[in-house]
Amino acid sequence: MEQSVTTERSASLASETAEAASPRDKKVFVKTYGCQMNVYDSQRMADALAADGYRPTEMIEDADLVLLNTCHIREKAAEKVYSELGRIRVLKEERARHGRETVIGVAGCVAQAEGREILRRAPMVDLVIGPQTYHRLPAVVQRVRTGEKIVETDYAIEDKFEHLPAPERTSVRSRGVTAFLTVQEGCDKFCTFCVVPYTRGAEISRPVAQIVAEAERLAEAGVREVTLLGQNVNAWHGEGPGGSEWGLGRLLFRLAEIPGLDRLRYTTSHPRDMDDELIEAHRDLPELMPYLHLPVQAGSDRILKAMNRRHTVADYLRLIHRIRAARPDIAMSGDFIVGFPGETEEDFQETLRLVREVNYAQAFSFKYSPRPGTPGAEMENQVPEPVKDERLQRLQALLAEQQSGFAQSLVGAEIDLLLEKPGREPNQLVGRSPWLQPVIVDEKAGKIGDIVRVTITRAGSHSLFGETVRNVATLQATEEESV
Ligand code: 5AD
Ligand code: SF4
Numbered sequence: 001m002e003q004s005v006t007t008e009r010s011a012s013l014a015s016e017t018a019e020a021a022s023p024r025d026k027k028v029f030v031k032t033y034g035c036q037m038n039v040y041d042s043q044r045m046a047d048a049l050a051a052d053g054y055r056p057t058e059m060i061e062d063a064d065l066v067l068l069n070t071c072h073i074r075e076k077a078a079e080k081v082y083s084e085l086g087r088i089r090v091l092k093e094e095r096a097r098h099g100r101e102t103v104i105g106v107a108g109c110v111a112q113a114e115g116r117e118i119l120r121r122a123p124m125v126d127l128v129i130g131p132q133t134y135h136r137l138p139a140v141v142q143r144v145r146t147g148e149k150i151v152e153t154d155y156a157i158e159d160k161f162e163h164l165p166a167p168e169r170t171s172v173r174s175r176g177v178t179a180f181l182t183v184q185e186g187c188d189k190f191c192t193f194c195v196v197p198y199t200r201g202a203e204i205s206r207p208v209a210q211i212v213a214e215a216e217r218l219a220e221a222g223v224r225e226v227t228l229l230g231q232n233v234n235a236w237h238g239e240g241p242g243g244s245e246w247g248l249g250r251l252l253f254r255l256a257e258i259p260g261l262d263r264l265r266y267t268t269s270h271p272r273d274m275d276d277e278l279i280e281a282h283r284d285l286p287e288l289m290p291y292l293h294l295p296v297q298a299g300s301d302r303i304l305k306a307m308n309r310r311h312t313v314a315d316y317l318r319l320i321h322r323i324r325a326a327r328p329d330i331a332m333s334g335d336f337i338v339g340f341p342g343e344t345e346e347d348f349q350e351t352l353r354l355v356r357e358v359n360y361a362q363a364f365s366f367k368y369s370p371r372p373g374t375p376g377a378e379m380e381n382q383v384p385e386p387v388k389d390e391r392l393q394r395l396q397a398l399l400a401e402q403q404s405g406f407a408q409s410l411v412g413a414e415i416d417l418l419l420e421k422p423g424r425e426p427n428q429l430v431g432r433s434p435w436l437q438p439v440i441v442d443e444k445a446g447k448i449g450d451i452v453r454v455t456i457t458r459a460g461s462h463s464l465f466g467e468t469v470r471n472v473a474t475l476q477a478t479e480e481e482s483v
Contacts, residue, residue, distance in 0.1 A: 028054040029063035033080065034071025036267065037229050038108055040180040042069045045107065045134050052138045061091060065103045065141060070110035072195050074369035078110050085122040092124055103144050105129060107137075109199035113373075115153045128153065131185075131200060177420055177449040178432075179223045183211050183251070184230030189270060191297070192308045192375040193337060193368060196231050203231075208238040208246060208254070215255050224449055225263035225418055225432075226255070233266045234273040249277030256287040262451060263418060265436075267293045268335075271311045271319055283326035289434045290327050291361070294320070295335035299354030300347035303340050306379070313354055320358060331361035331406065331435040338395055339368040339388030341379035348391050355398055361406040361435055363399045367392050407437065407459035414469055417441065419450050430463070438463040 028049050032042045045067060046056050057063055066088055071077040085104070092102040105127040106118050112130035119125055126144045129137060130153035140150050186201045187194075215226055230236055233248065240246040240254075252264055264287045271294060281288050294316075298304055301312050323330055336351065355363075367388040370377035410433070417431035417439050427443045431452070439454065445468040446452045454466030 026052075026054045026064045027057040027062050028065040028067065029057050029060045030067045030069060031060075031084070032069045033077060033108065034069075034073060036180050036227065037182060037185070037231065038069045038071060040182050040229055041108070041131060041134060042067075043180075045069070045137055048135065048137050049141070052141070060088070061095075064101060065105065066091075067105045067107055070106060070108035072109035072113045072199055072371070074366060075371070076369070078114075081106065081110050082121060085125065089122070089124045101145070103127070103141060105137075105141070105144075107131070107134070109195065112153050112199040113195060116151050119149060119151065126150070130154075177223055177418065178225040178227070179218050180227050180229050181211065181214055181218065182206065182229045183248075183266075184233050184236040187231045188235075189232065189272075189310075190308055192306065192379075193297075193340060193371070195371045195374060198373055200231055203235055205236045205238050208240055208251065211238075211251065212254060212258075215258055215261060219258050219260040222260075222449060224260060224451070225265070226261055228252075228255075228264070228266040230266075231268065232270050232273065234269040234275075234278055247275055247277050248273075249275065249279075249281040252278075252281045252285060252288055256285050262287060263434075264288050265291065269294050271296065271309075271316050274319055274323070279323055279326045282323060282330065289436075290330040291333065291435050292323060292330055293333040293335075293362075296354065297335060297337050298340060298343070298347070299351035300343070303343055303347050306342055307337075307340060307376075313350070317354075317357065329434075332358055333362040333436075334358070334360055334364075336363060336365040336395060336399075337368050338365065338391040339383035341368070341376060341383065342381040343368075343383055343391075348395075351395065352398060355395070355402070359406075360399060360402050362403055365392060365395050365399060404459070404461070406435075407464060410437075410456045410464060411459055412456065414453055414455050415439075415466075417445075417452050417454050417466060419446050419448050419452060421448060431466075433464065439466045440464070441466045441468060444468070 028046060030042045030046055032038050049065070054065060060066060068081055068084060070081045088104055092104060095102045103126045104124060106125055107129045108131060111118065111128045115128060118128050126149055127140055128151045129140060133152050133154065136152060140152055144150055184203065184205050186203045187196045188203045190197050218226060228248070236248045236251065238246050238251065240250065248266065252266070255261060255264055264285070269292070274294070282290070282292070296316050297307055297309060299313055304312060320332060338348065338351070368376070368383065370382065415433050417433060419429050419431040421430050422428065423430045423440050428440050429443050429445055429448065431439050431441060433439050439456070440463050441452070441454055445454065453469040455469055456464050456466050458465040
């Protein structure tokens with residue numbers, strides 16, 4: 001249930017009423033922090049507000065409603081929000097001097113975790129809304145505009161997916177040829193370092209029919225690559241036609257049948273939920289890109305146990321062996337935490353050993369950040385900051401070496417590229433390799449949305465460079481004609 005903190009009308013609101021701007025003229029600026037699920041949620045919030053006449057703007061100074069969609073995963077991520085709110089306060093005051101109201105909202109996981117505390121630390125915030133209640137956002141904004149301050153962080157009983165409007169064809173098109181699609185939310189795993197089970201709540205899976213309908217709508221609007229999202233995406237399960245139980249593998253087989261969806265991805269996975277059917281999907285589905293983000297977090301069984309990961313290093317390696325046997329060109333990606341409480345140099349050496357054994361194409365690594373309310377924060381033997389810093393540096397040097405080794409290994413190879421957007425230079429286009437690397441090609445390679453075959457000529461520090469061999473779509477058409 002929402003709570004009204006104050007019902008005083010603010011001065012800026014009074015001048016807004018005097019200005020009597022029509023709600024149709026309103027603009028919303030959404031800034032997104034953190035994971036891809038927040039990117040998806042931000043789009044859906046914008047969709048929900050569009051129905052109330054809010055148009056998105058890229059210019060924060062023009063915005064009548066500023067929403068920060070926040071991340072609480074590490075302390076640094078949460079603190080960034082407060083510094084941004086400091087800058088926005090100045091903006092709000094400046095706009096108020098010109099008689100323009102600015103509603104400021106904090107959404108996402110900081111909103112969920114800190115709730116009312118946000119209003120105490122940043123009193124110019126008007127609304128605080130947690131991730132489970134975004135479908136109520138338009139109503140909340142309307143109430144805020146009559147002078148209330150609202151904190152809305154209760155878990156909704158109703159399914160938020162049911163209530164959020166479907167993305168419009170036009171708005172989907174303007175977002176390009178790749179899209180995220182949330183299929184699962186929340187987590188029941190309770191790793192001892194992680195806030196997600198507290199901020200995103202218990203694990204829920206979206207029903208098959210809803211997912212298929214959204215994927216079809218995306219494909220109709222010209223999206224060619226869909227990334228299925230979930231904090232624990234491979235724990236997704238649903239009821240298929242006839243009451244059969246589906247896992248993520250089965251869902252991927254179904255989505256691959258949708259005309260126009262040429263590429264499928266999913267993230268983020270837990271090693272314990274990689275089942276046989278999902279591995280078969282990697283073996284049998286050309287649409288499923290050969291890239292797997294499978295966080296392990298640490299390479300020492302002792303630390304994995306303290307983290308409550310409920311798998312060993314040997315389990316993880318066996319799993320990767322099976323996945324690579326099914327799909328030999330798969331690129332592995334992972335997440336690592338250094339300096340979890342009790343981690344010794346020997347434990348850390350085991351993490352380096354695991355990294356050498358797996359050889360990652362991509363990885364994300366973090367210093368352990370104690371999060372209030374999680375068991376890890378209460379543990380003794382917290383590792384001193386300078387030790388964490390030094391371990392992170394060593395780990396990142398090794399991971400960077402592997403990442404650039406992988407990129408270099410592609411020089412001279414022919415690969416398929418989905419052209420996504422214009423490049424930085426006027427005559428360039430940027431596409432993505434099957435392994436998620438940006439690849440820069442000449443604009444003559446094709447048009448955005450085409451899949452083209454290119455030869456990789458060079459690997460830079462962040463992107464690859466390619467020369468077109470042919471446009472795969474055109475090639476397929478000519479092959480069909482000549483049959
Ligand atoms: N400290 C550091 N890193 C963390 N992650 C999650 N919680 C913490 C924390 N408290 C990392 C994990 C996870 C990724 C999304 O963020 O590696 O997989
Ligand atoms: Fe956090 Fe662990 Fe759940 Fe991942 S599996 S969201 S790290 S608790």
